[in-house]
Amino acid sequence: MHRFMHRSGGRFKPGENQLTLAQLKNGQSGTVIEIQGGRRMVDRLNALGIIPGKKITKTSAMLMRGPVTVEVDRVEVAIGFGMASRVVIKPG
Numbered sequence: 001m002h003r004f005m006h007r008s009g010g011r012f013k014p015g016e017n018q019l020t021l022a023q024l025k026n027g028q029s030g031t032v033i034e035i036q037g038g039r040r041m042v043d044r045l046n047a048l049g050i051i052p053g054k055k056i057t058k059t060s061a062m063l064m065r066g067p068v069t070v071e072v073d074r075v076e077v078a079i080g081f082g083m084a085s086r087v088v089i090k091p092g
Helices: 039-047
Strands: 029-035 055-061 068-072 075-079 087-091
Touching: 029 039
Parallel strands: none
Antiparallel strands: 029 055, 029 087, 055 068, 068 075
16 A cells, blocks of 8 residues: 555645645634545544544644644644644635
């Protein structure tokens, strides 16, 4: 299986009204559309509650590609910038 094929068939291509979690502004919410990564990354994000169809809010991010903090099901979790760049969100 190709390294970035899970659910999407390739790397993130900007679509209509879609952003990555890393691109969301602090305080902005949206719905997870897909996770673009390998099985281990998808499993890790699923264990944190970040799954397609789930509402998510970006609460903060560090400068210079640091960790991204999000709220899912009233629980705050931090994920790395690289992971956040592979989570596709529909804002709103």
